[in-house]
Amino acid sequence: MLDYRKMYFQLAAKVADAMDILLKAQQEGESEFMNEEPVPGLKVLAIKDEDHDPE
Template identity: 55%
Template sequence: MPDYKEMYFQLAAKVANAVDILIEAQQQGEYDYSEEESTVISLKKNSRPEEKGSDQA
């Protein structure tokens, strides 16, 4: 007769591992997105044209 308790625990452990992988993938995606957004914002800030005559005294 199969040991259903052992089979259940093995399944539960593998499901927990799968959930951990999915959470890690989500967090990495969020990090990558936030890094990309900050780069775009940074580039936009650096590409502003300088005002003429603002630093002339």
């Protein structure tokens, strides 16, 4: 009989590893972007979240 509990935990561990890899890649990309020289004509815009109630 298959050990579904073991298989589940192996899958969960691999998913956590993948999430860590993606998060690190995102952080490195953001850091690289922030450390570069500004591009002429590039503007950073704040986006209002209309669905969020500030209260």
